[in-house]
Amino acid sequence: MNDVKLTSTLAFRLGTLGAIATDRFSARLAPHDLKPKHVGLLSVLASGAAASQLDIAKLMGVAPSLVVSLADHLEAMGAVRRLRDPADRRRQTLTLTDEGSALLTECTTAACELDTELTAGLTPTQLDALHEALGHLAAEHGLPA
Amino acid sequence: MNDVKLTSTLAFRLGTLGAIATDRFSARLAPHDLKPKHVGLLSVLASGAAASQLDIAKLMGVAPSLVVSLADHLEAMGAVRRLRDPADRRRQTLTLTDEGSALLTECTTAACELDTELTAGLTPTQLDALHEALGHLAAEHGLPA
DNA sequence: TATTGTTATACTCTATAACTATA
DNA sequence: TATAGTTATAGAGTATAACAATA
DSSP states (O other), X not given: OOOOOGGGSHHHHHHHHHHHHHHHHHHHHGGGTOOHHHXXXXXXXXXXXXXXXXXXXXXXXXXXXXXXXXXXXXXXXXSEEEEEOTTSTTOEEEEEOHHHHHHHHHHHHHHHHHHHHHTTTSOHHHHHHHHHHHHHHHHHTTOOO | OOOOOGGGSHHHHHHHHHHHHHHHXXXXXXXXXXXXXXXXXXXXXXXXXXXXXXXXXXXXXXXXXXXXXXXXXXXXXXXXXEEEOTTSTTOEEEEEOHHHHHHHHHHHHHHHHHHHHHTTTSOHHHHHHHHHHHHHHHHHTTOOO
């Protein structure tokens, strides 16, 4: 007989804690008029991993049309610039502005503060172990370092 | 200067890995015609933590109207029964049927299989540490044991 | 009047499909 | 004809608000 509880599985806990983390991160981003995916896009640009909108969509695992609206919003805020690739005028190359870089830094700080809040009850050893385990999982599942 | 990357924060990793876990869990539930929240409701009933729809809504952190539609679906499948509380005929008491119990067991098995798949690359030590850390976080954030 | 459950409606997020410009 | 980006449309998921029955 199987008396494992659904709520103690990793799948359930990752899902529920992930939803909590995303909700709280969203709340902290709201004053900046950003959502988590906007910040994810800024982060892709900062890493240099992709620049054309289609490549960004593939990397983020979202539809190209979503990148359009994320980029529209970020461009209107002055956080990114769109530049036509002269070699292939179909491509839009996105680049971070100084303002976009500063914004990403602020959002990263917000995420760090949230980390502190979320993990206040863990011992330093538990916290290290959590970082290590999630880092491994992220790498295995193709998420950025 | 701050060179912490957004993508290495716990908030970001919990959010993204949580989304992956939920997506994959959803895919495994689809053949049963269930979504994660349906299974969450079954799990609440099995734990005995709440029975009236309003209490369930509070416990799950969702709108009462959502519990109505989750319960409608589960009732139509024969997984739960609605019983009017004779002492207060406004209250609908939800109870798991045998079929609902069996369904919850199957879904829990699916979650365990998913755990194995998701964490295949972790050492046993890392896996234990992850369970422990997420268990602590879940308890602190008011999630069921 | 207050509360439980329900129904009606609207909003957010995101994908798919149709379209434009360039190759 | 194929591809990058854009626009238009549609669907899933969930909340809010209005409503009905009971207290």
